[in-house]
Amino acid sequence: MTYEIPVTQARAELADLINRVVYGGERVVVTRHGKPLVALVSAADLERLENEPEVAEEQVISSLSSVGSITSAPGERRRFGIAAEYRGEHGDGGVNATETPHN
Template sequence: MNEEIPVTEARSQFSELVNRVGFGKERIVLTRHGKPLVALVPAEMLDQHSAEQTEANATAMAVHELRSSGADRPQGYPIAAQHRESPPA
């Protein structure tokens, strides 16, 4: 679980918080008026998240390109159904 600390309190403890996050691998959420505002996380966690996000984006783009090109549909199969507009009532 993440520890939550008000921004006003974090100012006076900044060096300690940086050490806890950097060396102790803790995650700390800074709050303002009781609501989460920002988070302090270890740098390797940020790098890992960035790599995962880049991979997910690349996968999504590849899927989009396949769908756009029609490569995800088997060739030579007839369309089983076709949408038709309903006649006006």
Template structure:
């Protein structure tokens, strides 16, 4: 859980807050009008967040790539249309001819 402090008080106690974060392992959320404004976290916590973001981005890219291959047109679809006498084809409802 994070320690919350108003910005006016944080300004006066910045050195103490930094020590609490670095040496006490705390996380400090600075608020304005009761709403979170910024957070003070250790450099180690920040690095862990960056690693998590990178892992999530890689997972998202891998997921997008696998989904796009699922929706790729089948290479034999054009040839099969003539073979089976299929006269209709799917058209995007938003596309105009």
């Protein structure tokens, strides 16, 4: 299971996030402005990813694609004072596989 969290919230909850990854078997994607920045994975997951580079690349792309389609909870947006949400060029929160995201 993948859990998405804004970087500002991740700073405050780092110990809890580490426990979710290590003991709960979760993967945590830390975002900034709704865009994935980094992922927290267990050491065992990292070892598997490093030993299977081609499979790992496909899994990461698949995971990030699914993360891009997740929207934040309305209460969370209000909690952090977020007035707008990036939805991509097509309004779906993701990037078309044939396009390059604009920075």
